[in-house]
Amino acid sequence: MSKRNTTTRSGRAPDERVVVTGIGVTAPNGVGTEAYWAATLDGKSGLARITHFDPERYPTRVAGVVQEFDAAEYVPSRLIVQTDHWTHLGLAATAMALDDAGVDPAELPEYEMAVVTASSSGGNEFGQREIEKLWSKGPQYVGVYQSIAWFYAATTGQVSIRYGMRGPCGVICAEQAGGLDVAAQARRLLRREARLVVTGGTDASRSPYALVAQITSGMLSTRDDPVRAYLPFDVDACGHVPGEGGAMLIAEGESAARDRGAVPYGVIAGYGASFDPRPEPGRPPRANLARAIRLALDDARVRPDQVDVVFADAVGVPERDLAEAAAIGEVFGPRAVPVTAPKTMTGRLYGGGAALDLATALLAIRDGVIPPTVGVTSPAPGCDLDLVLGAARETPVRTALVLARGYGGFNSALVVTAP
Amino acid sequence: MTMFTLDDVRRILRRCAGAPEGDALDGDIADVPFAELGYDSLALLEMAAHVQQEYGIRIPDDAIEEMPTPRAAVEYLNRRFAGEPSR
Structure with a gap:
């Protein structure tokens, strides 16, 4: 047992204010919180014709794809081969968020840190690659990491393992709503046993198989002009454009955050x-x-x-x-x-x-x-x-x-x- | 006769399971348990699968129990290449 486990936690209150102290972003229009934010304030779009495969045969050909993202910059080589692109984006955003919050997880009690992320698509690009091997070469060519890379909890699990966060971890699958549900779950946990929660989510529904799965919703845009493809509330609205990426956030009880000198962004109220x-x-x-x-x-x-x-x-x-x-x-x-x-x-x-x-x-x-x-x-x-x-x-x-x-x-x- | 060496272990692990942090594979790893190098049982199963594909020999899943270290893996695989049946 690690000696960290014996640290007694400070008292929690059922009405303790819960604050966000760190943000990490991997988005189609910017990697890194400030790059994303500057682009977003400038109205700079990350929507473009799909180039990571030839989309010509698919009705949807425009997407928001994260550009200039090198997983190796954020994710150890051992983890890259075990995980899907969606988890790479999540691990990268988590590293940024922890750095932004000024938190060193090694200094905190491992059972008082939790990871709760939203996921909707799972590791579909990884899964498609392995299924292609199954069809074309046979079952012995399917990589063992398929067993852990595809499933919805993979990002939560890999973040938990990487940073030694062994508190009440979980994943919420509620499609787009999940990204808010996890923040609410983080607040619940911080009012009980947790001291720090990594929350938020990423997704990368980017393989042809994933795109086809989404097309079945009937809500995807089929327009080729990225500027006119996604126009919510407009007379010319025609569905939405799929994208990848997301954000990870560090949530803490306000008193613990203030005690360590953190400057909160705001309160999950x-x-x-x-x-x-x-x-x-x-x-x-x-x-x-x-x-x-x-x-x-x-x-x-x-x-x-x-x-x-x-x-x-x-x-x-x-x-x-x-x-x-x-x-x-x-x-x-x-x-x-x-x-x-x-x-x-x-x-x-x-x-x-x-x-x-x-x-x-x-x-x-x-x-x-x-x-x-x-x-x-x-x-x-x-x-x-x-x-x-x-x-x-x-x-x-x-x-x-x-x-x-x-x-x-x-x-x-x-x-x-x-x- | 095919000879399987420590460099083959390094090459296949890097390709199928990634390099450990600090790239400890480059060092004197012969007797360092795979677990200490950062490779779990899934990584060893993946290594065995890649050896099977590359060399065309069959390696049963439970063979990884006979490969706790890179040296043990090299010795086991060379016995297999020499035609010894798997247990």
Whole structure:
């Protein structure tokens, strides 16, 4: 047994404020938090025609792919061969986030550190490669690491092993909503036994097999012009562009963070989740997003008029955009709060998407600026929102609401506030 | 007769299981247990699979129990190349 195990933890409180002290980003429009943030404020998109395979035969040919990412810069060689690209992105973002937080995990009690990540696609590129070997050469050519590389908990597990974080680890699979659900789980853990939680998520649904799987949702854009391919809330909306990457965050109890001199980005102040009912033939689909928003605001003890910005889910499918606009309008009133969707520059990142939005919201709080929604020029009738279009909007941001809907009916809402 | 050497162990491990941090493979590794070099049982299974593919001999999965160190792996594999049946 390591002697670290015997360290007694300080008392936790059920209402302890939980803060984010470190952020790491791997995104299609920037690797590293500041590179991503600068690009995002400039409206620089990472959407482009797919080049890592020939997309000509597929209906979707534009994606948000992380550029200039060398896994070897962040991930030991032994781990690179054992893990999928999605885990490389997660390990890299974790290394950045720990460095940003100024945390050396070796100095903390191993059972008081946890890893909780969101995942939606698993290690599909790795899996496709091994399945191709199975078909073309035979089972003896399938690598042993397929057994651990594909599954949803692989990133959580590899981060846990790499940094000796043996507390209550887990993975949440709720498609795009998972990136908020894990932050809420981190807060729960920090109010009980944990001292530090690595949370957030990445995804890399980038192989042809993964793309085909997503196309079945019927919600992917089939447009070839990257500038016009993903236009949520626009009259010309045509689905969304898939992307890869995400963000990892370091969450800590506020007193522990302050004690070690950390400077928090903000507070994970409130969370709410709901689930949409099964669609019924002949009836309009019912959406419970507004309920998730109200739960999150109540949890944070924040009134709607105190919210400075909403980071929208922005799926880009007209009827679902309308449902989101209606939910925001129902809680806040028409055009009562700035709404933005910087994911128009990255595509939807699934397990990584809401985690990146959460990181972006914290950066908006830090710098007092709301990043823009790009591409959108003509909001659709019924999308009665104060969209932040074209350029970033400088304004004090003390309270931000992040929305995420996961395919299949998941709705999550998270409130972050200034530290 | 095919001879399997320590350099073959290094070459195949690097390719199929990656290099350990600090690249300890370059050193005097003959009697250092694989576990200490950072290679677990999955890495050894992967090494065995690559040897099978490259040299066209069959190596049973439980053979990795006879290869706790690079020297033991070289000796075991050379016995197999020499035609000794696996246990």
